[in-house]
Amino acid sequence: MTTHFPISYTTGSNWMTTLSPLLSHHHSLPAFAIPTRQLEYRAFFPAPMHNTHNRKNVITFSGVAIMTAKLLRIREGQGEREAGPVAPEKVLAGMPQQLTEHFFTNSKGNFFCGVWSSDAGKWTLTYSEDEFCYIIEGEAIITDAEGSSETVTAGDAFCIPAGFTGTWETIGSVKKFYAIYED
Template sequence: MTGIVRIDTSPLDRVADPIDPAKVLAGAPVTGTRPATEDDVRGFYTGVWESAPGKWAVDYAEDELCVILAGRLRLTSEAGHAEEFSAGQSFVIPRGFRGTWETGPQDLRDLDRVEPFQGIASRFGVPLSDEA
């Protein structure tokens, strides 16, 4: 990729990829992605991600910048420190963060930048339709 990439931040057409059931703590969350850039050689990913309401365990092997486009979420560390974010807010989840991600009460849509990128399915423990 050598040119500028425009990122479509509109709602996704499909949000149906389940979170690994072993990680789900509440609800039946499903997700969807629309990659804008994926570079496995450089370990770089950008794109839009959406999830339905639910709560699940997370363990980050990468650094991730999130810009919330719609909805609300709560991140809670293993130590119990919670942060809430909503549309218009941004945050970084550092590599090594462990805790829970909770989306709701409505769907969440965010713009992500992940590095190092090793395939978005690795975050959830199940292959997504594009990675199967």
């Protein structure tokens, strides 16, 4: 029977110091550790087993690395930033610039979230994905293909479904939280 001793450490700690009591007692002990998304490590180290047939200490390894999921807070200034103009072929008015601050992509690569902003301008939209939006500040006018318009301002939450076509017009500037799901 193998006994496991869980040892947790973070990237700020020295795992060799943490493990020195085990290493000094067992000479060398392989570690199984993987980083999680929040850079926390979980490692499992098995205790030695005695082999009575040849009277040597035999170390068996059946340790399992564990990944833990953690809450991810979305704070401006801490995501991956990408800035640039709206694609010129889509622009109907102005010279709108946009800033996307991407915070999360799921393991399947089909869910994304972050903060997006733009300055004044109007451009066409064609959605192949579903998007949830929450306007943090500013104002925009979203118009569908039939000409029906909705004005969204700070505090408004809404969804734009896959298949939507129309226009987005930023009045002054606008900033929103976004969450996008793609099949």
